[in-house]
Amino acid sequence: MTKVILIVLDGLRYDAARSCLGYMEGLVQAGMAEVRKLTCELPAMSRPLYETLLTGRRPVEHGIVSNGVVRRSEGDNLFARCRASGKVTAAAAYHWVSELYVSCPFDRHRDRILVNGDGDIMHGVFYWDDHYPDSHLFADADWLISSHSPDFLLLHPMNVDDAGHRHGGDSVGYRNAARVQGDLLARHLPGWLALGYKVIVTADHGMGDDGNHAGPTPQETQVCLPFIQRHVELVNPDVLVTLGNPSTQALLGTREGIMRTRGKWIDYDTGTRTIRAVATFHPAYLLRSPSYKRLSWQDLRAIAKVLQQTTAS
């Protein structure tokens, strides 16, 4: 079963995405992510495009054609589809997302934190200040992941859009906000990928040089769409070796300690095929406990043997 995190970086236009998100570009250059250029629907405004991203319909079709159309989403949406198939949904997002899929109008006291809701979004953290720190929102997402293991999580930071409105889309202030965003992605994504999430990063709309957005110019409408596949699926190795308890327990789905799991071969589904996987000691553990190097040597010899058989066949 695939778990997905959809990250919507509000107001991040294409050229800033490609020039300021260093970690994401590193993944693209290493062949671990794919990136596309997208043109958003019109009007290039937030609330209409949240609804478009989450329903697949154009603003002129779903009817949320302005930030001023304040009502619940009507008809089908991604959260509802996930819920209908028994999946867990969550969002760390601007309060307009709560208004579309949880409750409208937003009530700060009632709706800021949502736990075990019975609507389309089951768990959520919602904010209303455009300068609510993205670093806190990423931490909110971490909390949703660790406490509720959502199958579908929407993460929606606002600081890039906020900087664009204050400084303009072609400014140091805007680009620096995008760079901060790139660093937050670098801090959090490796852990989420290790948990097996597929991560999709995009934006709702871009940002005009004059610090606003709504119309059809490329600055306002062009956004990027990097897909990060699970690393293991893309590297597509013949053998997967996990070192130590944390990686073994996360990747091989066991709660047993390394003493019990080491040296036992199991089948691992990469997403495209089944490969052989095995655990052994972490090098740091061997430095502290040199007597286990003997067992580690046995494990490495067994791995070398399997690799030889794989290349021979």
Ligand SMILES: [Zn+2]
């Ligand atoms: Zn927006």
